[in-house]
Amino acid sequence: MFFFKKKEIPLHEFFPKGFVDMHSHLLPGIDDGAKDLETSIALIQKMASYGIKNIITTPHVLGDVYPNTPEIIERALKEVRAALQERNMTDITIDAAAEYMLDEQFSAILEKDKLLTLKDNYVLVEMSYFNAPINLYELLFEIQLKGNRPVLAHPERYNFYHHNFKEYYKLKTAGCLFQLNLLSLTEHYGKHVQKTADKLLKEHMYDFVGTDAHHQNHLHLLQKIGTTKNLKNLESLLLNNTKFLKS
Secondary structure: OOOOOOOEOOHHHHOOOOOEEOOEOOOOOOOOOOOOHHHHHHHHHHHHHOOOOEEEEOOEEEOOOEOOOHHHHHHHHHHHHHHHHHOOOOOOEEEEOOEEEOOHHHHHHHHOOOOOOOOOOEEEEEOOOOOOOOOHHHHHHHHHHOOOEEEEEOHHHOHHHOOOOHHHHHHHHOOOEEEEEHHHHOOOOOHHHHHHHHHHHHOOOOOEEEOOEOOHHHHHHHHHHOEHHHHHHHHHHHHHHHHHHOO
């Protein structure tokens, strides 16, 4: 019996030209991502070395933990853009939206039409890792009633759905789009997450992908996804990011 090693692909060849990473935490000091401006720039430089030069970064908006407003996010974005300009990193495009926790505060933000969208009307949302909100489907309906499209961040990481897979179909039927964390294709978040990500991929339930990069370790581990198998499975999703999210 012969065993063949999976062919590895460097990431600058893995990501298509114009690829847009639509989930990361790169703005300095406003959530659990980059802690300062130098860290922000270093993370962006690393992503650029992988061929990721179009970024929509998505700081958390999470109750009193990360009470980020459009004004706070825009101010941090301007700081990063200015630093990139000073360093002559003019081939990088960075915009900002937000990753909204589906909680009571989100309902208030939605009511005031204060959402920061990825592009056009796509809104990145997340849930607690412990359980889904009781009014989840009401929130998804309200998002769409406002003319937006909910994109659920890393559905594969919600352990409470792992043994109740039909809930994923229910979410899709309710109009929820799915975003895969690329590191979920590795064992970084655990084998159960990896297994669920594989199953969701096989069922063609994902719409977009994202790095969800918070720090250098995430970007170092990202190199593990560069295989021919992953490229084959992700090709259409990588192109979705490019087609639907590019400015």
